[in-house]
Amino acid sequence: MIEIKNIQKTFQGKTVLSDISATFEPGRTNMIIGASGTGKSVLLKTIVGLFEPDAGAVLYDGRNFHTSNRREQKIIRSEIGMLFQGSALFDSLTVADNVRFPLNVHSDMSESEKDDRVNFCLKRVGLEQAAHKMPSEISGGMQKRVGIARAIVMNSQYLFCDEPNSGLDPQTAWMIDQLIHEITQEYNLTTVIVSHDMNSVMEIGEYIMFMYKGLKIWEGNKDTILDAEPKELRDFLFSNKLVRTFKGMQ
Known part of the structure; x- marks a missing residue:
């Protein structure tokens, strides 16, 4: 709260x-x-x-x-996840490495533990198949989903x-809304x-x-x-x- x-x-x-x-x-x-x-x-x-x-x-x-x-x-900051208006992904990093970034900075996990956590979060937002792609290779809606995965990777509270939903078409915006709502309830965020x-x-x-x-x-x-x-x-x-x-x- x-x-x-x-x-x-x-x-x-x-x-x-x-x-x-x-x-x-x-x-x-x-x-x-x-x-x-x-x-x-x-x-x-x-x-x-x-x-x-x-x-x-x-x-x-x-x-x-x-x-x-x-x-x-x-x-407290380590317990906060942020989804930015423009997704704010690193253009030079793959999807998986973008999600992994907070773990590299803030966690003491082993490399294999980081891999498992990244894979889990990407699967939760339906992007496990896009792990090795660059942000420029995926759609705006997919970039938002990567942003959500990165926001929850630290087990955020x-x-x-x-x-x-900035810049998204209505159908994609609806999908992002539903994903945020589901994750909020699922993890009691x-x-x-x-x-x-x-x-x-x-x-x-x-x-x-x-x-x-x-x-x-x-x-x-x-x-x-x-x-x-x-x-x-x-x-x-x-x-x-x-x-x-x-x-x-x-």
């Missing part, structure tokens, strides 16, 4: 995050949504420790990340996904997804936080979001063709 409590963040005198609190529980897909420039990415970077909050706390299963010493922070993709929200949004101008305006889930009251959220939702169509079918 990840708890964020009263997070504040200011850049050059401008408040970007104001008193943000939320609880992201394990075993469900937690989503942070909102239009561009609302503070979603800043919040994500603050949660994972790339930014220091001006006030507030980020707790990983009760451990305060920003007040921990370097050793404790390193332990926390999974962060930054716009995981605390998964946090930053997204503006309403297809994803309506498919897998088990907890949803809506942000507007650095504030948390609403929280709920995919079953309650269409009836949400805040005008800012309704404007955001019904500017989206998918949501207009879905609402019309009810």
